[in-house]
Amino acid sequence: MSDHDISPSLAPEETWQDQVLNVLKDHGVSLISYVPDAGHAAAIRGAIADPDIEAVSLTTEEEGIAVNAGAWLGGRRAALLMQSSGVGNCINMLSLIQICRFPFLTIVTMRGEWNEFNPWQVPMGASTPAAFELMGVRVLRADSADDVAPTIASAANLAFLASIPCAVLISQRVIGSKVWTK
């Protein structure tokens, strides 16, 4: 797939979760920083197993902003995988992106917006788009499984070709609700 192609077809056996890493790789991403997340589990597993990907596990999301900026200083494209609850942790570190005009790409799985069981997820989930926008990060949203790959592709082009900081929010409706019964 070319850098500009944002319409990958969804193979029947391929889920949106499987597509996240593939689309990022297609756009030249070779470093994935992440915090643990069920929605991103497939991408995280794939990144760790992939010899062409440097997978960096973080203790907090803001580390990923700085690691990814450093990676780009050294010539590597990077993406940050996180959950909406971690977006607030990133606020001040996003100054680095804005002031230095670093490319920035993050893929965020949403909580607290659809069929949510845990009220503690709601405040940050509800504030996630505004928090990014306050710090100059453009927000793109994938509201259906078919939207995920083309939205990430579009955001990757904006980030790496146009140097526009981008966050892709994957709706909780796409991810599905956390199952609380065991």
Add this chain to the structure above:
Amino acid sequence: MKGMEMGSALLERRDAVVRLLSERSGAIVVSGLGSATYDVAAAGDNDRNFYLWGAMGGAAMIGLGIALAQPDVPVIVVTGDGEMLMGLGGFATISQKNPANLTVVVLDNELYGETGEQHSHTSKGADLGAVAAACGIRDVRTVRSFDELAVLAARSGSVGEATTVAVVKIDPGETPRVLPSRDGALIKTKVRASLGLDSM
């Protein structure tokens, strides 16, 4: 050296950073906001200096990203105790990757100098080297003399065997500010250009 004149064993920060970077050759240097940035600027401007004026807690993580992207280029993070205290988890993140070309140097004066010399946590017993070691960093050093600094300078200017974290105990005395560019986009572009990379 001021520290010697005061009868203390502590290194003077400017002398220490000049000596530290005297063997940097092609190393990329990331400086933490505040005095560390002024110290690195005072040691001599360089296209491979990435000066931070903000992003507190992020210096070592930026160094990690560069080190992973450019494994053959030595990367030296020069930061203060306060900046490092804000990103302690970074030691755990670094130790998972343990890049051989990364040296994190913490200039520890036990003070938040930029904000009015409030005591930092290292003055009350927090030991940044012990934290790094407990996070799995295997090469942790405390530097108190010019001889130890000379060894650190040689190590940090080259690709070693694993990440090094060095806590350099420095004199708390104030030094004149030496201000490098605050234009983040410019200094980013200079570092990239020095590696043969486009501005965007």
